[in-house]
Amino acid sequence: MLSTRVLVATVFALAASVALADDTKPFDAAAAFGARPSVSDISLSPDGLSVAYITPTQGQGSVLYTRRLGEGGKSLAALAVSGKPERLDGCGWVSNDRLICEIYGVTRGPTELLPFTRMWAINADGSKPQQLSSKRNFNTRGLQLGGGEIIDWLPDQDGAVLMTRVHLPDDHIGSNLGSSVDGLGVDLVDTRTLASRSVERPLRNAVEYISDGRGTVRIMGLNTVMGATGQDAGVISYHYRPQGSRDWQELCTYNYSTREGFNPFAVDRDRNVAYGFRKSGGRLAFYSLALDGSMHEELIFARPDVDVDELISIGRRHRVIGVSYATDYRQAAYFDADIQKLIASLQRALVQYPSIQIVDASVDETRLVILASSDTDPGTYYLFDRQSHRLEPFVSVRAPLDGAALATVKPVHYPATDGTLVPGYLTLPPGTASARGLPAIVMPHGGPSARDEWGFDWLAQFYASRGFAVLQPNFRGSLGYGDDWFGQNAFHAWPTAISDVLDGGRWLVAQGIDPAKLGIVGWSYGGYAALQSAVTDASVFKAVVAIAPVTDLQQLKNERRDWSDYYLRREIIGDGPQVREGSPARNAEKIKVPVMLFHGTLDRNVAIAQSQGMAKSLEAAHVPHQLVTFEGLDHALDDSGARAEMLRESEEFLRRSFGAPDK
Numbered sequence: 001m002l003s004t005r006v007l008v009a010t011v012f013a014l015a016a017s018v019a020l021a022d023d024t025k026p027f028d029a030a031a032a033f034g035a036r037p038s039v040s041d042i043s044l045s046p047d048g049l050s051v052a053y054i055t056p057t058q059g060q061g062s063v064l065y066t067r068r069l070g071e072g073g074k075s076l077a078a079l080a081v082s083g084k085p086e087r088l089d090g091c092g093w094v095s096n097d098r099l100i101c102e103i104y105g106v107t108r109g110p111t112e113l114l115p116f117t118r119m120w121a122i123n124a125d126g127s128k129p130q131q132l133s134s135k136r137n138f139n140t141r142g143l144q145l146g147g148g149e150i151i152d153w154l155p156d157q158d159g160a161v162l163m164t165r166v167h168l169p170d171d172h173i174g175s176n177l178g179s180s181v182d183g184l185g186v187d188l189v190d191t192r193t194l195a196s197r198s199v200e201r202p203l204r205n206a207v208e209y210i211s212d213g214r215g216t217v218r219i220m221g222l223n224t225v226m227g228a229t230g231q232d233a234g235v236i237s238y239h240y241r242p243q244g245s246r247d248w249q250e251l252c253t254y255n256y257s258t259r260e261g262f263n264p265f266a267v268d269r270d271r272n273v274a275y276g277f278r279k280s281g282g283r284l285a286f287y288s289l290a291l292d293g294s295m296h297e298e299l300i301f302a303r304p305d306v307d308v309d310e311l312i313s314i315g316r317r318h319r320v321i322g323v324s325y326a327t328d329y330r331q332a333a334y335f336d337a338d339i340q341k342l343i344a345s346l347q348r349a350l351v352q353y354p355s356i357q358i359v360d361a362s363v364d365e366t367r368l369v370i371l372a373s374s375d376t377d378p379g380t381y382y383l384f385d386r387q388s389h390r391l392e393p394f395v396s397v398r399a400p401l402d403g404a405a406l407a408t409v410k411p412v413h414y415p416a417t418d419g420t421l422v423p424g425y426l427t428l429p430p431g432t433a434s435a436r437g438l439p440a441i442v443m444p445h446g447g448p449s450a451r452d453e454w455g456f457d458w459l460a461q462f463y464a465s466r467g468f469a470v471l472q473p474n475f476r477g478s479l480g481y482g483d484d485w486f487g488q489n490a491f492h493a494w495p496t497a498i499s500d501v502l503d504g505g506r507w508l509v510a511q512g513i514d515p516a517k518l519g520i521v522g523w524s525y526g527g528y529a530a531l532q533s534a535v536t537d538a539s540v541f542k543a544v545v546a547i548a549p550v551t552d553l554q555q556l557k558n559e560r561r562d563w564s565d566y567y568l569r570r571e572i573i574g575d576g577p578q579v580r581e582g583s584p585a586r587n588a589e590k591i592k593v594p595v596m597l598f599h600g601t602l603d604r605n606v607a608i609a610q611s612q613g614m615a616k617s618l619e620a621a622h623v624p625h626q627l628v629t630f631e632g633l634d635h636a637l638d639d640s641g642a643r644a645e646m647l648r649e650s651e652e653f654l655r656r657s658f659g660a661p662d663k
Contacts, residue, residue: 027404028644029462029465029466029647030462030644030645030647030648030651031400031640031644032400032401032404033401033458033459033461033462033465033647034458034462034640034641034642034643034644034645034646034647035056035398035400035640035643035644036056036638036639036640036643037056037378037397037398038055038056038395038396038397038398038399038400039053039054039055039381039395039396039397040053040054040055041053041054041088041090041091042359042360042369042381042394042395043091043092043093043099043359043360043369044093044360044361044362044367044368044369045093045095045096045124045362046093046095046096046155046316046362046363047096047362047363048361048362048363048364048366048367049068049069049070049096049367050066050067050068050069050093050096050124051066051067051069051369051383051394052064052065052066052067052078052091052092052093052099052124053065053067053395054088054090054091056640057080057083058083059082059083059084059632059639059641060082060083060084060087060632060633060638060639061080061081061082061083061084061087062080062081062083062087062088063077063079063080064077064078064079064080064088064091064099064101064122065077065078066078066099066124066125069383076124076125076126077126078099078122078123078124078125078126079091079101079120079122079126079129081103083105083638083639084632085105085106085107085602085632086103086104086105087103087104087105087638088101088102088103089101089102089103089104089117090102092150092153094121094153094159094160094161094191095158095159095191097123097124098121098122098123098124098159098191098192099121099122099123099124100119100120100121100122100132100150100161100191101119101120101121101122102117102118102119102120102147103117103118103119103120103147104116104117104118106602106604106634108602113602113603113604113607114145114604115145115604116145116146116147117133117145117146117147117148118131118133118147119131119132119133119147119148119149119150119163120132121191121192128192130191130194132147132148132163132189132191132194133147133148133165133166146166147166148163148164148165148166149163149164150162150163151163151164151186151209151210151211151217152211152213152214152215153316153317154215155316155317155363156214156215157215159190159191159192160188160189160190160191161188161189161191162186162187162188162189162199162211162215162217163186163187163189164184164185164186164209165184165185165186165187165202166183166184166202167182167183167184167185167202182202182204183202183203183204183205183206184202184203184206184207184209185198185199185200185201185202185203185206186198186199186200186209186217187199199217200217200220203220203222205222205223205224205225206220206221206222206223207221207222207223207236208220208221208236209221210264210265210266210267210274211267212267212268212269213266213267213269213317213318213319214269214317216241216269217241218240218241218267218269218274218291219238219239219240219241219251219264219267219274220238220239220240220248221236221237221238221239221254222236222237222238222239223235223236224236224237224253225564226567229567230564231564231565231566231567231568232564232565232567232568234255234256234257234258234568235253235254235255235256235257235261236253236254236256237250237253238250238251238252238253238254238262238264239251240274240291241291242291242292242293243269243272243291243292249293251264251274251289251291252264252289257568257571257572259279259284260279261278262274262276262277262278262287262289262297263276263277263278264276264289265277265311266311266313266318266320267291268288268320271288272290272291272292273288273289273290273291273298274288274289274291275287275288275300275311275320276289277308277309278297279483280299280302281302281304281482282482282483282484283302283303283304283305283306283307283308283481283482283483284307284308284309284482285299285300285301285302285303285308286299286300286301286302286308286311286323287299287300288300300323300335301323301333303325303327305327305481306325306326306327306480306481306482307325307479307480307481307482308323308324308325308333309324309325309326309479309480310323310324310325311323312324312332312334312358314339314358314361314365315361315362315363315365316361316363320335321334321335321336321339322334322335322336322339322340326451326453326454326480328411328423328454329354329411329453329454330355330453330454330455339358342386343356343358346370346372346384346391349391350372350382352374352377353372353373353374353377353379353380354374355371355372355373355374355379355455356370356371356372357370357371357372358370359371359381365386366385366386366387367383367384367385367386368383368384368386369381369382369383369384369394370382370383370384370391371397373397373455373456374455374456375406375407375408375409375454375455375456376406376407376408376456377406377456378396378397378398378401378456378458379396379397379398379456380393380394380395380396380397381393381394381395381396381397382394398458404465405430405431405465406430406456406461406464406465407427407428407429407430407432407460407461407464407465408427408428408430409425409426409427409454409455409457409460410425410426410427410428411423411424411425411454412424412425412426412471414473414503414504414507415503415507416476416499416500416503417499417503420476420500422473422474422475422476422500422503422504423473423474423481424452424471424472424473424474424504425452425454425460425471425472426469426470426471426472427457427460427461427463427464427469427470427471427472428464428469429464429465429466429467429468429469430464430465432469434511434512435469435508435511435512435513436511436512436513437512437513437514438467438468438469438513438514438517439467439468439469439513439514439517439518439519439654439655439658440468440469440470440471440508440513440514440517440518440519441463441468441469441470441471441518441519441520441521441654442470442471442473442501442504442505442508442518442519442520442521442533442541443459443460443463443470443471443472443520443521443522443526444472444473444475444501444520444522444525444526444529444530445472445474445478445522445525445526446522446523446524446525446526446527447478447479447490447524447525448477448478448489448490448491448497448525448529449479449486449489449490450478450479450525451474451478451479451480451481452472452473452474452478457472459521459523459647460472462647462651463521463651466651468654469508469513471504471505471507471508473500473501473504475490475496475497475498475500475501475504475529476490476493476496476497476500477489477490477491477493477494477496477497478490488574489572490525490529491525491553491572491573491574491582492572492573492574492578494532494578494582495536495578495582497529498529498532498533498536499536501520501529501533502533502536502537502540505518505520505533505540505541506540516542516658516659517542517658518540518541518542519541519542519543519544519545519654519657519658520533520534520541520543520544520545521545521546521547521650521654522545522546522547522549523547523548523549524547524548524549524550524605524606524635525550526547526549527545527546527547527548527549527550527597528546528549528550528551528584530544530545530546530549531544531546531549531551531584531591531595531614532582532584534584534590534591534592534593534595535584535587535588535590535591536590538590538591538592538593541593542593542657542658543593543594543595543596543653543654543657543658544591544593544594544595544596545595545596545598545650545653545654546595546596546597546598546611546614547597547598547599547637547646548598548599548600548603548605548606548611548635548637549584549597549599549606549610549611549614550606550610551583551584551585551610551611551613551614551617552583552584552585552586552610552613552614553573553579553580553582553583554579554580554583555583555585555607555609555610555613556569556573556606556610557569557570557573559607584614584617585610585613585614585617586617588614588617588618588620588621588623589621589623591618591621591623592623593623593657594623594624594625594653594656594657595614595618595623595624595625595626596625596626596628596649596650596653597611597614597615597625597626597627597628598611598627598628598629598630598637598646598650599611599612599627599628599629599630600629600630600631600632600633600634600635600637600642601629601630601631601632601633602632602633602634603633603634603635604634604635605634605635606635608629611627611629612627614627615627626653628645628646628649630642
């Protein structure tokens with residue numbers, strides 16, 4: 001349940017007991033690597049003199065702390081959630097003494113699991129909590145899942161925001177009890193009094209609004225549906241308002257299924273343009289699109305080898321300052337000369353950290369929160385005063401790993417069967433220069449529309465700390481490398497993706513790892529890839545660990561049958577024999593090695609029925625297996641104890657399967 005003014009002494013006593021345990025007991029790798037980040041979502045108040053951050057508690061619980069900076073400043077516990085099911089997704093300052101937090105969770109509906117979000121405002125000392133999300137009266141119909149989104153923090157107005165709100169119809173059409181129009185609109189909300197007025201009337205197909213950062217909504221996105229079916233077409237139609245006008249005009253369309261068209265992300269009021277991404281040569285590039293009626297489009301930044309896929313903004317107005325892209329390493333291109341100079345100076349001061357990001361800024365951008373990290377360091381948050389040039393560490397991202405020897409991550413490319421070079425990352429145990437003679441793991445990423453990147457990865461680092469070489473392949477079907485690499489996606493074209501994963505295992509053998517001690521570990525699609533690799537070629541991997549895996553493609557489609565994106569999911573997965581052939585649960589008899597499954601009972605991304613069905617199929621096929629379930633956890637298993645258990649049990653399972661004693 002939501003609570004405020006939690007007992008700070010209790011929380012700090014818990015932290016003290018953990019520290020004492022760390023000092024008196026041997027290093028517990030599973031507990032240290034499985035622990036949720038010590039802090040997350042750090043933000044600065046508008047004046048830059050206060051900070052807010054979130055820390056984990058028991059299970060999936062979290063506490064929001066605020067702290068006035070300077071000598072004598074103390075951390076105050078402002079808001080606590082239990083994680084059963086409410087969880088803190090993030091908090092931001094709406095004034096120097098008040099914040100807005102998003103609460104989210106998964107709950108059991110009448111027939112299936114349902115996600116929900118809610119927005120709450122609360123004072124920095126934990127007083128006056130108020131819900132900002134739309135409220136239904138006794139006449140409203142339907143179930144409200146979305147709690148809205150802040151689209152403009154209005155730094156010039158003390159405590160007010162522009163936010164989207166879901167409006168639900170009522171049963172008394174035309175009465176004064178509520179609106180008969182349902183859909184997504186925009187309201188100006190005073191977070192202190194909850195007084196509000198409509199800025200954009202709700203529209204049934206509206207899915208997105210973009211403000212100029214100064215209180216004016218300039219862009220609206222409308223979802224496109226297919227005829228009378230009501231099914232999503234995968235296309236958003238964007239409209240814009242010219243400066244000083246209330247009339248909507250057509251801007252562009254964007255197909256989020258194929259990533260075709262211009263996808264707007266921000267508005268620059270001074271230049272009167274929208275910034276966004278569009279393909280150039282089959283890869284995403286960064287463009288501006290004029291909002292003056294001319295439709296003039298300008299290519300700002302592109303790469304010939306990879307997608308330019310992330311916008312970099314700063315401050316409460318989300319001023320656009322650059323973009324980033326990932327080759328072997330993620331890199332940034334800054335358009336603001338002062339910011340580029342600042343980042344260069346920070347890199348010289350923090351030379352041990354190749355990755356430096358501006359996390360938040362005061363309104364005048366003179367005070368900053370900086371996150372500095374590397375592959376061998378989860379990172380440290382720093383506070384930086386641009387006027388005094390004072391840089392001071394604030395807190396470590398993962399305190400249980402402070403002082404631990406972590407493994408370096410090396411970009412590699414290995415040959416696939418058809419000669420294509422597959423990019424990936426190789427993590428060797430700390431102090432080890434070669435994979436020769438080591439036990440090893442191939443770890444395909446989830447998604448599948450995702451990719452692994454260079455940096456700290458708690459899962460890979462755990463296994464490396466326990467003596468395993470870990471290969472993370474960006475198989476064909478991964479995002480980030482353009483259309484040719486993505487292909488038909490790694491579900492529809494699973495034979496290519498799985499072949500690349502298997503070739504990663506064969507490459508490790510060629511590097512000298514012990515072929516009798518080669519396993520595969522994957523989460524979500526990665527779990528699917530682990531199981532399907534064992535179906536496709538049972539000779540490569542000697543054990544399979546699948547966390548929250550997809551196991552039956554037809555079932556994956558059927559799970560969305562009552563939702564508006566069913567046709568889109570069906571298109572992604574495909575039809576025909578490849579669906580059955582690509583479903584591990586329907587081909588369990590081809591698996592000849594032990595399998596271990598982990599799954600949370602509140603997983604809405606991949607239903608626990610997928611693992612339960614796999615376990616039944618393995619049982620019928622007489623394949624050694626074990627299914628470990630975590631009650632009340634969702635897809636992320638965002639619970640330190642559960643993650644530690646998963647790491648500990650998966651390592652023991654791998655070593656038993658390899659015929660080696662537990663380490």
